[in-house]
Amino acid sequence: MTAAELAIETRGLTKRFGGYAAVNDIDLSVPHGSVFGFLGPNGSGKTTTIRMLLGLASPTSGEVRVLGAAMPRDNASVLPRVGALVEGPGFYPYLSGADNLRRLDSADLYAPSRTRSARVADALERVGLSAAAGKKVKAYSLGMKQRLGIANALLTPRELLILDEPTNGLDPQGTREVRSLVRSLASQGTTIFVSSHLLAEIEQICTHAAVMSVGSLVAQGTLDQLRDVGRPRARVQTPDPQLATGVLEKLGMTVQQLPPDSVDTTVVAIFGDKPVEPDTVVAALVKAKVRVRGFAVESPSLEDRFVSLTGEGFNVDH
Amino acid sequence: MRGSTLTTNTIRTRPASGLALLGTELSVLFRRKRTWAMLAALAAVPILIAIAVRLTRSGSGGGAGPAFLDRIENNGLFVVFVALGVCVPLFLPLTVGVVAGDTIAGEASNGTLRYLLIAPAGRIRLLAVKYVGAAAFCLAATLVVCIAGALIGFALFPSGSVTILSGDTVSLGNALGRSLLVALYVTVSLLGLSAIGLFLSTLTDVPVGAMAATIILSVTSEVLDQLPQLGWLHPWLFSNYWLGFGDFLRDPISWANFVTNAELQGGYIIVFAALAYGRFAAKDILS
Known part of the structure; x- marks a missing residue:
């Protein structure tokens, strides 16, 4: 321009x-x-x-x-x-x-x-x-x-x-x-x-x-x-977070581990540059004997994108 | 909210002179209740003086009190000069300090300064318009004292030919002309203080601060003027010639004080306008 x-x-x-x-x-x-x-x-x-x-x-x-x-x-x-x-x-x-x-x-x-x-x-x-x-x-x-x-x-x-x-x-x-x-x-x-x-x-x-x-x-x-710019993310619910993290990272994904709730841990993985189909991800997890109790792929809305760029909460960051 | 009915043919190709801005400046200043309250307070000074003299009938003997007080009973026009003598050291600088200190800081505290500047008024033009507005107030304030003084004076005391300070007797018309010269003298006397107020007003977004600082400087100048040890400084103090308007009440009229005073006030205007410009031209407007 x-x-x-x-x-x-x-x-x-x-x-x-x-x-x-x-x-x-x-x-x-x-x-x-x-x-x-x-x-x-x-x-x-x-x-x-x-x-x-x-x-x-x-x-x-x-x-x-x-x-x-x-x-x-x-x-x-x-x-x-x-x-x-x-x-x-x-x-x-x-x-x-x-x-x-x-x-x-x-x-x-x-x-x-x-x-x-x-x-x-x-x-x-x-x-x-x-x-x-x-x-x-x-x-x-x-x-x-x-x-x-x-x-x-x-x-x-x-x-x-x-x-x-x-x-x-x-x-x-x-x-x-x-x-x-x-x-x-x-x-x-x-x-x-x-x-x-x-x-x-x-x-x-x-x-x-x-x-x-x-x-x-x-x-x-x-x-x-x-x-x-907001890449899609996979959300995996599992009691085996360490195992899952290893598998996901091998697929070129960036992993964030959320704090565990009662039994399961939610592992959030952002897809990398290499295109990976969601079913491939699940297959890989199951093959590595990860007990998958929930799996979802979500594309962030602009709102999520805005919050991820600017941080959440009411604190004025100085 | 809907679309405009006006065509795009409403933008000038050449800038205006800024007279319209001066027009609204004067209208904003003189439609404000505070301005009217200050002018009313100034008008009350000659009225109180005249009533007090009328009620006490002290005769011309005492000689105590403000200058010319004993002449009021001979001619009501002297109410004007007594009132100016009372107002010049305190009441007039007080009101001028309020108006001049408010010029830029008042706009900043309203939040209108940024809108005037992006209109765009132009920073130099805005300073000039603000100064002319403050000067117009100096003239208005002085004239209010003079007119109120003349009206109450003629209502309560004799009019007719006037015996002036040099002992000569002049016609009423002549004396009224001299009163206008006195008003001009007092107005000019206040212009230096107005420039100081304008400068102080560019330093802050808090109008009360600029007003107080202007008034304090005025009082300081007058106090320094009272100290004989500082005689060398006196010709440089902006308040030094403030009470010199008696020259216009003598025959022949002497212009010496007027000219010296005007030169001094002009010097203050140049210095403080330059300081105001230096401060304001590149100032970040964060109000």
Whole structure:
């Protein structure tokens, strides 16, 4: 893929805070016209990366190109073509929703004042906030603020939308609305870069995805590519784990032994490069006198893949 | 949520000047309740002074209290000058510190700073707009004291021709013109402090911190100005000429203080605008 086809491209992008690398040497390639899911648990460096894409923070090292121009050098020419929601919405609580949008729109030097009110009304309608347009933002719920933040990203037609956790604070209905909005924008040719820590929320709308873990990019590609990388695994239930492990390893499989329960031990073996039929595996086990009490082959879902890449649990890994 | 009805023909090809941003800056500043509360507090100063003088009728004898206090009973316009004399050392720097300290840090704490910058407002343009907004507040605050003072003064005390400090008597129109010059003098006096506040505001995401630091610096400057041992330092303190507006109440009008003060404030503006730029231009916006 040539650089001209990429809406976002980073090379060796690194951001250090003191000695700690929040973002460590990442190479992102976001194709034009894609809906790109940027996944990773909380604290994995997603928002810091987005801040660098938008020229809010400077990289410690590495390059960022957005819409073909270098950031943060070309901020002034790139940013009018980019709409963004970064780390939650930010508004003046004492102004109404519409006045907040007018204020932020006035900061966009390429947004014509003449059409400001019409564009603000249009953006509010697209996120379903027309009825609350005159209400002060301090009276908005979290979900309404989130919608207003999305409306702000839509004030002018954009070539690229960067949405950081757009479904935060939204109810299931709102989440569905965001998904359908993203689909409709994508169908008009807008490239959409959407971050989330919840794979399920964006899996249905993305064409591409990248996975961050502890500041590093651990996977990137089309959704199908990402699914394929997760190799199938065999799950063997047996009272003879040592024996089974030996057989499976001989077949070129990588074995993980789960802690034993009452009688049986479950041995999980990931298939190796050499293609092996599942029936061959069972035959080999039986031939080696392994007492096989259960056998299953499973292909990991994208969800499993995501969890195996980023680790399970709620700990923020620093 | 639905698709847009607007066509793609809504993007300008050339950037605007930023006047629209200045427009919303002023509107956000002056529609805020806090701004109105501060202006109301400033307006209360001349009103309290005038009522106190009216009620006590102490005569012109005492000579104690703020400058020009004894002249109020002869002409209500002096309420303006007494009130400015009271407000300049404390109340005006306090309110200016609040507004100037809030400029960047306030946006950061709202979370609006990042959205202004990715709009993109441009960092230099945003600093300039913020400074002009703070300067507009200096002018508004001074004018509020002057107008409230003149209104209450003329309501409670005689108007007509005014005997100014040099003993000459001038027409009311002439005296009102001088009041406007005094307002200009006081406004200019506050511009250096505003630049300091703008710089301090780029250092933090906590507006209260920047406000407090600005006000503390203002008080420090005034305290240093009171120490005769530091006489060599006095011409460099931004508060040194703050009370020099009496020059406009003498005949002939002397512009010496005004010019020296304007030069000093200009120096502060240049230094602190440069520091603010140096700090803000490449700052990582993590708020």
